């Protein structure tokens with residue numbers, strides 16, 4: 001917690017040159033871009049010529065070291081630390097509960113301002129640790145196989161709430177380097193996927209700002225190659241994603257005809273398969289990324305035939321791609337079933353023989369309802385289950 005007792009500390013002239021009206025309550029620094037952090041410091045009177053240095057110093061404490069208390073920022077003058085504490089806070093969303101699956105997957109229920117809740121899932125693997133981050137509370141879209149899609153959109157997450165998920169999981173993993181010690185090279189949290197609750201491209205600016213913080217080499221410093229944004233197909237924002245974020249792109253494809261995709265991913269009625277594919281074709285070059293991940297949920301007798309597999313490879317021909325087959329994760333009341341294992345393997349085989357990598361995503365954290373598409377805030381879930389009784 002931030003020490004606010006310094007609020008009454010005397011204001012020193014060298015720091016506060018011009019008296020200004022400040023917003024009520026401390027401003028949370030977590031989630032501010034470098035430019036906004038600079039503005040916030042200018043606002044409390046940090047002299048112009050010091051701004052760059054101050055931003056760098058704060059950035060390193062917050063995002064490289066994970067420090068939350070201004071008093072620990074030992075390379076800053078005591079009076080300046082007090083000044084910072086009087087105006088600012090360094091706060092993360094609150095972890096309400098944590099569940100650990102038998103396979104090591106960790107699911108965090110996180111409370112954000114207004115009392116809303118989102119879920120964040122950490123998935124450890126032998127060569128990496130992936131954090132599945134939420135970008136919205138609920139979702140405006142209504143994909144018929146997705147549990148989040150049954151929850152109305154409550155609001156967009158702020159950049160601080162998005163990057164805050166990364167930071168709170170690093171807290172839990174104990175992954176902040178201690179001052180003076182070398183940075184931990186083998187990262188426990190090495191990858192981010194924007195595949196939690198919400199449609200990230202419908203919260204573009206906030207997702208972008210948060211990912212810029214994640215990628216900043218002076219802080220959390222994750223390579224843009226280790227960040228994957230998954231979209232249901234918000235076509236007008238795809239080019240922007242390439243230009244302004246430059247991360248890897250995954251697309252929830254899920255069907256090979258407009259008729260089926262309209263039913264599974266209703267945004268297809270707005271931007272159909274052809275329009276989507278055009279936008280995807282341009283992505284790798286624009287973002288200088290290698291290939292696009294096509295996510296394909298395997299739904300029994302809906303989209304899993306040999307014909308579907310053949311149509312799929314034909315549709316994506318010419319696009320550098322990997323096809324990620326996701327066995328459907330069931331949730332209470334879901335209107336679909338998971339395709340049989342042999343069916344999934346046969347489908348994967350056709351795709352593979354056509355020259356595409358076609359991994360079948362192993363469901364993780366199923367025992368704690370942490371798998372893809374099962375996320376929904378616990379209170380919403382409880383409400384729904386009460387209604388179902």
Ligand code: SAH
Pocket residue numbers: 143145146147194195196197198199200230231232251252253295297326327328329330331372373374
């Ligand atoms: N809104 C974004 C990102 C979140 S969903 C999107 O739709 O891409 C992350 C992935 O999980 C998407 O590919 C989504 O289609 C898939 N998914 C949703 N519900 C699922 C379920 N019940 N079983 C398997 N995958 C699911």
Ligand code: SF4
Pocket residue numbers: 139140141142143146147148149150196197198199232252
């Ligand atoms: Fe929203 Fe993605 Fe779920 Fe569709 S699959 S309802 S876009 S979270």
